[in-house]
Amino acid sequence: MFFLTTAIDYTNGSPHIGHAYEKVLADVIARYHRLTGEEVYFLTGVDQHGQKVQQTAEKEGVSPEEFVKRTTGKFSRLWTKLGVEYDGWAETTDVRHKACVQSILSNLYTKDQIYRKSYKGHYSVRQEQFLTDRDRDATGNFGPEWGEVTEIEEENYYFKLSEHTDWLKSFLEGPLETILPAFRKTELLNAIDRNTGTDLCISRPKERLRWGIEIPFDANFVTYVWFDALINYISFIGFTPDSSLPVFDDVWTDRPVHIIGKDIMVPAHGIYWFAILHALGFTDEKMPQLLVHGWWNIRGEKMSKSLGNIVDPDQLADTFGTEALRYYLVRDIHTGKDSDFDLDRLVMLYNTELANELGNLCNRALNMSQRFTDGIISPGGPLTADDTNLQQSLIDTTAAYRKAMDNHEISQGLEALNRHVVHCNQYAERMKPWELNKNLQSKDRLATVLHHLAESVAHCAVLLSPILPGAAVKLASQLNLATLSKLKLDDLKWGLIPLHHEINPPTPVFPRIEVKAVEET
Ligand code: MSP
Numbered sequence: 001m002f003f004l005t006t007a008i009d010y011t012n013g014s015p016h017i018g019h020a021y022e023k024v025l026a027d028v029i030a031r032y033h034r035l036t037g038e039e040v041y042f043l044t045g046v047d048q049h050g051q052k053v054q055q056t057a058e059k060e061g062v063s064p065e066e067f068v069k070r071t072t073g074k075f076s077r078l079w080t081k082l083g084v085e086y087d088g089w090a091e092t093t094d095v096r097h098k099a100c101v102q103s104i105l106s107n108l109y110t111k112d113q114i115y116r117k118s119y120k121g122h123y124s125v126r127q128e129q130f131l132t133d134r135d136r137d138a139t140g141n142f143g144p145e146w147g148e149v150t151e152i153e154e155e156n157y158y159f160k161l162s163e164h165t166d167w168l169k170s171f172l173e174g175p176l177e178t179i180l181p182a183f184r185k186t187e188l189l190n191a192i193d194r195n196t197g198t199d200l201c202i203s204r205p206k207e208r209l210r211w212g213i214e215i216p217f218d219a220n221f222v223t224y225v226w227f228d229a230l231i232n233y234i235s236f237i238g239f240t241p242d243s244s245l246p247v248f249d250d251v252w253t254d255r256p257v258h259i260i261g262k263d264i265m266v267p268a269h270g271i272y273w274f275a276i277l278h279a280l281g282f283t284d285e286k287m288p289q290l291l292v293h294g295w296w297n298i299r300g301e302k303m304s305k306s307l308g309n310i311v312d313p314d315q316l317a318d319t320f321g322t323e324a325l326r327y328y329l330v331r332d333i334h335t336g337k338d339s340d341f342d343l344d345r346l347v348m349l350y351n352t353e354l355a356n357e358l359g360n361l362c363n364r365a366l367n368m369s370q371r372f373t374d375g376i377i378s379p380g381g382p383l384t385a386d387d388t389n390l391q392q393s394l395i396d397t398t399a400a401y402r403k404a405m406d407n408h409e410i411s412q413g414l415e416a417l418n419r420h421v422v423h424c425n426q427y428a429e430r431m432k433p434w435e436l437n438k439n440l441q442s443k444d445r446l447a448t449v450l451h452h453l454a455e456s457v458a459h460c461a462v463l464l465s466p467i468l469p470g471a472a473v474k475l476a477s478q479l480n481l482a483t484l485s486k487l488k489l490d491d492l493k494w495g496l497i498p499l500h501h502e503i504n505p506p507t508p509v510f511p512r513i514e515v516k517a518v519e520e521t
Helices: 017-035 051-060 064-081 095-110 161-173 182-195 225-230 246-251 262-279 313-320 322-331 343-373 385-406 410-431 440-464 469-478 482-486 515-519
Strands: 002-006 040-047 088-091 114-124 129-131 149-159 203-205 218-223 257-261 289-293
Touching: 002 017, 017 040, 017 064, 017 257, 017 289, 017 313, 017 322, 017 410, 040 064, 051 064, 064 313, 095 114, 149 203, 149 218, 149 262, 161 182, 161 262, 182 262, 218 225, 225 262, 257 262, 262 289, 313 322, 313 343, 322 343, 322 410, 322 469, 343 410, 343 440, 343 469, 385 410, 385 440, 410 440, 440 469, 440 482, 469 482
Parallel strands: 002 040, 002 257, 040 088, 257 289
Antiparallel strands: 114 129, 114 149, 203 218
16 A cells, blocks of 8 residues: 655645645645555645644634634645545544544553653744754844743653664664655754754643643643644554554555655654654554655745735636646646746746647647548558657656656656657647648558557546646547546556547647736736
């Protein structure tokens, strides 16, 4: 089983383009793995506890329960709109999740992995954590990223993180590939060195925070939001520390892939999560892989409420269509790196690569078949070098696409696909089927050329399906080939369209985006 998760989004606000990117990226990867024939389980959801939610709910004069219900709906509705199809939905206020977090806390407490102590220090309200001198900036102060910082002394429960850091270092330095892309590993190893010897505070006194999961062995405390949130990856598939439900063993068969943004690798996923799993007895071979993606910025700057530069994916989907947005989100960024979100580029990439190139190929291939051969795809005559080159281009494209997609490099997968589309359009320009149609003697040649173009459209529809599932369905229907949606990657051999097959008249699948739409946004 290929088990894939994303980070669960904070519900103290509305979904922005960064959230949408992560969900679309995960959806594309999940769909791609289904296309390879693998069984896939895709889990995503929302992070509903914590101080920020409590504070925002208070400000809005509603209960936290009511508040998260409202905001959760904004996320789940958007994912449906963007065609993000998940198998499991995680909400951290769910009773199953709460029971799992509590059973894990009890288990670790019994195993002496959790202890109570008093601590005095600086506390950041915004980040909901105690700070150390290492968090001070060059001027010796706590920077604005920490928000209001106060000095407090309080008793809390601590998880013995420090007992797991030696194992963690050797695990990360060992042969198993755990951090993708690999260049992030050094950053994580450095962070572990800086954190050696510190344990993790996993509770908050109820006087300060009520909106959380109660600590099972002390009703005066709730669980720290990160400890609670990370456990979603196992609670929703039936894990319990004593005897997990069978579904857990069905889903967590190999190493799951957790898709997360670069800001939550250190310390949450790269340190806390691995240490928690290790304390629960997970072996190295069962540890997750972290696929760490970069950020979408706006003109080089971080998106933030205070800068007022937040991009609303819901509105963009209404203006440009969900498939245009999906395409842009995985096309104009290299997985792992940052990119600038730029509406002009969204329009340019859509209009050139989809409307002009792929749209043109589909339209002309299917239209000419309608007009010149009554929509019937027939065998034609002997193949020329142009035809065999086109077939070779398709083989090369499919191999390059697979290599890129196996490495989660969606943009490169699309580049490979687009190379074949350009090849096909150049082939059509050179073969000039409209001229061949004028001459009875070139009827066989015309059939061969139209067959090669239609066959290419069929392959492109399958390769495109993880990224643009809606367009793939439309193309399959225009080709009158319902079977396309059932094909796996290994089935992609020349001859998807049976000879004498009748295709349907085309309607444009990628209508151009008019620049007016951008100006109105
Ligand atoms: N709730 C935590 C995650 C808990 S996972 C056990 C959280 N939530 S978040 O809403 O702040 O972020 C959710 C995901 O969106 C994270 O992976 C984060 O990196 C990602 N992004 C947030 N802003 C982003 C961009 N501007 N660009 C790309 N992704 C970004 O962290």
